[in-house]
Amino acid sequence: MKAKILLVEDNPEWRQIFGRYLRNRGYELNEAKTGQKAVEQAKTARPDLIILDLGLPDMSGLELLAMLKQDSTTGAIPVVVQTAWAMDNIKTRALQAGAAAFLVKPTAPVVLNDTIKMILTTTLATSHAELPARQQITQLASP
Numbered sequence: 001m002k003a004k005i006l007l008v009e010d011n012p013e014w015r016q017i018f019g020r021y022l023r024n025r026g027y028e029l030n031e032a033k034t035g036q037k038a039v040e041q042a043k044t045a046r047p048d049l050i051i052l053d054l055g056l057p058d059m060s061g062l063e064l065l066a067m068l069k070q071d072s073t074t075g076a077i078p079v080v081v082q083t084a085w086a087m088d089n090i091k092t093r094a095l096q097a098g099a100a101a102f103l104v105k106p107t108a109p110v111v112l113n114d115t116i117k118m119i120l121t122t123t124l125a126t127s128h129a130e131l132p133a134r135q136q137i138t139q140l141a142s143p
């Protein structure tokens with residue numbers, strides 16, 4: 001079964017680059033350009049994983065992350081945060097809000113893919129949204 005990924009990204013170039021890359025890796029992909037659309041898609045498409053850009057036109061990605069985590073229908077979906085804002089406090093806030101991993105743009109597609117694979121493998125192996133490999137992943141993802 002193909003893993004389903006929701007790519008939340010307002011920048012068309014990034015959407016194209018990551019979208020194409022992930023489709024080529026065999027993932028089923030949904031895309032959202034705004035926070036509002038992301039919430040809708042997360043509830044209806046029920047993705048296995050969400051890739052979330054923090055700078056969205058209608059809301060902050062951190063706000064959106066908190067919304068997703070607080071909603072019982074979307075709370076267990078692992079979220080990989082991707083942002084060009086490499087500040088430590090942003091990373092800390094994202095991880096505290098429940099992000100499974102934090103990647104700094106420009107993200108090498110192979111790093112994104114490895115992170116996704118690791119999270120999906122861990123998620124399938126455990127029934128908890130809290131991932132034991134989380135620390136490892138974020139360290140791996142650090143610039």
Ligand code: CA
Nearest residue numbers: 010053055056
């Ligand atoms: Ca953005």
